[in-house]
Amino acid sequence: MRDALSRDLEAARYAADRAFRQYDAADPANRLMASELEARWNRALAHAAEVEGKIAMHDAATPAPIADPASLGVLASNLKTVWDAPTTDARLKKRIVRTLVHEVVADIDDAASEIVLIVHWVGGAHSELRLPKRRRGQRNSTSADIIQAVRQLVLIASDNLIAGLLNRNGLKTGNGNRWTRERVTSMRSSYHLPVFKPADDGIEPWLNLSNAAKLLKIAPKTLRLAAEAGEIEAFHPLSDGPWIFARASLITTAAQSIAERARQNPRYPTGSHPNQQSLFSSTT
Structure with a gap:
């Protein structure tokens, strides 16, 4: 049914495009002909819109496929591997999140100065995450241990090499990002560290x-x-x-x-x- 409607929509859009080209090529001086071609174009557009509406109604009435519990179990046991794989792009990660997470409710605990996230997982389970609330004007600073390490590494290594070493040791920037040459350079500049020469x-x-x-x-x-x-x-x-x-x-x-x-x-x-x-x- 969906495939048939898709073919109808393709044909309707082609007819609407053809009707427009005929109307556009008509002599404006011939008002009778131009009027008739414009009416055909409008009917073709209306038909295409009608088919689009049928497809939308069909999709809304079709229940979403239910994931196989066994497949979900396999995904759960290999989630970290799938998530970290170099072939896993942002689109697939979004699909995984939409599959597993029903909603996330955010609140603020002013007394603890924390952001509270309640994750409602598909299936009914809930998880609570607490993140430090950033104060106004506050910046996420680089770890003092990383600053000290870079202070010593610049004695023998370029910014590009330092970025690779920090990533190899699983270290992140103050904002939780991987290190790049540009980020090492920026960090050095912020903390007045020399560059390797x-x-x-x-x-x-x-x-x-x-x-x-x-x-x-x-x-x-x-x-x-x-x-x-x-x-x-x-x-x-x-x-x-x-x-x-x-x-x-x-x-x-x-x-x-x-x-x-x-x-x-x-x-x-x-x-x-x-x-x-x-x-x-x-x-x-």
């Missing part, structure tokens, strides 16, 4: 783990273990991110001692022989 003479004052180990001529793992044990000064701003060493700390007695011990044990440059005492207090 390669040294003009190529002698960088700050080095990552690989370059620092290359300078000492030891394996990166050896240097990392020493840094974790506190035997050499280094920064590690993010759990899944680079180690940062000052070039000055790599010429100290402690650094040279680490390099010398590694050279004395060339067969096991990244760790001690099982029968020897560990070079470092930490092996994790």
Whole structure:
């Protein structure tokens, strides 16, 4: 029935368009002909509107398909995977929300300074969410831990690389967005953090783990273990991110001692022989 009405509507719209073209091409001086063609055009438009009305009545009378409970169960068990999938666009997410959520009622708890959201799920269940109410003039600020991490990362990394590192560690902006190069640049500007600039003479004052180990001529793992044990000064701003060493700390007695011990044990440059005492207090 719906398909037949759709075909009727297509034909009616074609007839209306054809009638308009005939009317538009008629000689205005021939009033009788122009009047007749205008009447045909109006009848064609009325017929198209009538078919559109029938389709609207048909759609309103047709009950919405009821989702299969088994299909909903599968969706529920894989909802996070479906939601986070790169192929899931905004349209599909909206369909999921419309399928699962009946309505959301918002209220304000002035005493707690919170926004209260009551989610009425399809099926009758309810959930309450509370969000901090933003005060007038208040801005969502970036976490102090992120600011400190960026303060250290700019010693060796560009804004684009910093954005990737922050995202890899699951960190968000103050507004809950993913980091981009532009957002890192804006954040730096807001908190007066410097931008990374390669040294003009190529002698960088700050080095990552690989370059620092290359300078000492030891394996990166050896240097990392020493840094974790506190035997050499280094920064590690993010759990899944680079180690940062000052070039000055790599010429100290402690650094040279680490390099010398590694050279004395060339067969096991990244760790001690099982029968020897560990070079470092930490092996994790």
